[in-house]
Amino acid sequence: MDAELLVRLRAGDEQAFVVLVRRHHAAMLRLASGYVPSLAVAEEVVQDTWLGVLRGLDGFEGRSSVTTWLFRILVNRARTAGTRERRSIAIGDPGRAVDQSRFDAAGAWASPPEHWVEDADDRLHAAKLAGRLRSAIDELPERQRNVVTLRDVEGLGSEEVCNVLAISESNQRVLLHRGRSRLRQVLETEFGRA
């Protein structure tokens, strides 16, 4: 747990730092990449964030979880480093959870979901599935990717995600819905192929 790592980190435990970095690095890089023009800059933002975390250790009061704190620092720095104009993009995403062609005219399933949930546990450890899911997350539109990464990969609560990304609860839900729906479709396709 991050809270325990925080205690160790404060005590000067280098290994705790490495564990924390290993745990969050990929998600941090994924998130930062959406704000800055290149991977190199994203990597700088991540490094800079960790330095900010270390420098802020003594002042961190634990009002939020360590993860939330970490990502708030990251997003702030990424915003500052970002040269891209961050317009507020309309959420009115026309995408649907499930392709329209899978329903009949009355809106009932014409091509119902393939059964795979029970297989998921057996195949969970297959590196291929994890790899497929990872690349599916990477391929999500940026805002969906940010929300899914924070909510479902990093395990933040909805309120924390809204706070980190400075978005409303309802925007967060729409983005989460689109992102998760897309990942479900990827998994269905993946299991269907097996």
Add this chain to the structure above:
Amino acid sequence: MRLLLPLLPRRRDIVCQQAVELVTDYLEGVLSRADRRRFEAHLAGCPHCTEYLAQMRATIELTGRVTPEELTPRMQDEFIALYRQWRADHDGGRG
């Protein structure tokens, strides 16, 4: 989830295509009581949407269990160097 009473069709029953769009709001617990009832009533009579909901839950679960990519040894070294530099500055500043 199992509803005991087979619900009678009502005027505002939802169809599958609507149900799949309500899944996240349902899981987030933000549906109004009436919508939640309609959603659950639909599920009770629709094995496909029940399956769909189970798949969305499984998707969330699987996403949460995706282990992060390994740090390359070079990156790990860089972070250790960063840490040691900070320690040196930190302790030096205090001393």
